[in-house]
Amino acid sequence: MTPKHAALELWPAAASAVAVETDYLILAFTVLTLVLTVPVFLAITWFAIRYRDGQEANRDTSGIRSNLIEISWMLIPFLLTLIFFVWGARLFVISKNPPPDAMVIEAIGRQWMWKFQHPTGQSEINDLHVPMGQPIKLRIISQDVIHALYLPALRVQMAALPDRYTELWFKADKPGTFHLYCSEYCGTDHSAMEGSLTILSQGDYQDWLTHSGAQQSKVAAGKAIYNAYGCGTCHDDGSNVQAPKLAGLYGRAVRLADGRTITADEDYLRDKIRNPNGNRLAEGYKQIMPSFAGVIPEDDLGRLIDFLKSNTRTVGDAASGEATR
Numbered sequence: 001m002t003p004k005h006a007a008l009e010l011w012p013a014a015a016s017a018v019a020v021e022t023d024y025l026i027l028a029f030t031v032l033t034l035v036l037t038v039p040v041f042l043a044i045t046w047f048a049i050r051y052r053d054g055q056e057a058n059r060d061t062s063g064i065r066s067n068l069i070e071i072s073w074m075l076i077p078f079l080l081t082l083i084f085f086v087w088g089a090r091l092f093v094i095s096k097n098p099p100p101d102a103m104v105i106e107a108i109g110r111q112w113m114w115k116f117q118h119p120t121g122q123s124e125i126n127d128l129h130v131p132m133g134q135p136i137k138l139r140i141i142s143q144d145v146i147h148a149l150y151l152p153a154l155r156v157q158m159a160a161l162p163d164r165y166t167e168l169w170f171k172a173d174k175p176g177t178f179h180l181y182c183s184e185y186c187g188t189d190h191s192a193m194e195g196s197l198t199i200l201s202q203g204d205y206q207d208w209l210t211h212s213g214a215q216q217s218k219v220a221a222g223k224a225i226y227n228a229y230g231c232g233t234c235h236d237d238g239s240n241v242q243a244p245k246l247a248g249l250y251g252r253a254v255r256l257a258d259g260r261t262i263t264a265d266e267d268y269l270r271d272k273i274r275n276p277n278g279n280r281l282a283e284g285y286k287q288i289m290p291s292f293a294g295v296i297p298e299d300d301l302g303r304l305i306d307f308l309k310s311n312t313r314t315v316g317d318a319a320s321g322e323a324t325r
């Protein structure tokens with residue numbers, strides 16, 4: 001259900017406050033560019049005609065010297081463009097700092113489709129439904145090559161990289177259906193890698209969630225994956241294998257065998273699960289954890305990481321607590 005292409009869409013609709021402000025920035029900068037260049041072009045044209053070859057005109061030097069004019073024609077345009085530097089920097093800082101209460105939606109790009117996963121477990125392909133007035137943070141990754149998620153109505157765009165999470169956030173404030181594109185050439189069907197962004201009121205979004213099969217929450221699904229791949233056989237309490245406990249690992253500083261100390265963020269967890277035997281062996285342990293690269297699909301990996309992040313008790317408690325219930 002991609003929205004109809006308007007015959008001639010000169011300017012895409014703006015569906016967030018940031019989008020509106022971005023438009024003002026672009027328009028104002030265009031006006032400034034015109035203000036600074038049009039007089040120059042007019043003057044060139046005027047002088048070319050006035051003093052052209054064969055034209056009778058006074059060609060003596062005028063003798064007028066004014067430091068005031070010299071300084072002001074440099075300083076005024078400089079200050080005017082600085083305004084835009086500050087304005088643009090402000091928007092940039094906003095775009096890099098999602099509010100802490102943002103709702104996280106997972107976005108996975110792959111040749112040639114987008115998959116989105118909502119915190120309550122629903123997932124959708126090439127369509128993205130979001131509630132209005134609520135900050136949304138997309139956590140983006142690619143399963144193969146580099147893609148880029150582009151939401152023109154929100155004036156935001158972010159690369160989707162294999163092996164590294166990127167993020168993008170927005171707060172939509174206008175209901176409707178808008179375009180969604182891949183904006184990084186990614187192979188034969190790149191041009192078909194598009195879909196639609198549907199912005200709903202809070203109530204309609206809740207309706208949409210219920211009708212899209214609220215399955216398990218992502219954390220519950222992640223716990224099932226944790227069990228299915230046997231992570232617990234090594235990592236849970238009571239295991240015979242010498243492996244670190246994973247409870248509370250997320251966000252903590254981890255000491256590695258090669259002496260480095262790093263923070264266990266999402267990228268670290270992902271790398272560790274996919275390729276544990278790179279240069280990231282935990283201090284004091286042996287290299288026995290198997291690699292899960294190509295074994296756990298990308299969307300399951302996202303759920304698994306959500307489970308690890310949510311897991312502040314010991315993994316053993318969480319897993320067995322569920323089993324005995």
Ligand SMILES: [Cu+2]
Pocket residue numbers: 109110112146147148182183184185186190193
């Ligand atoms: Cu793509």
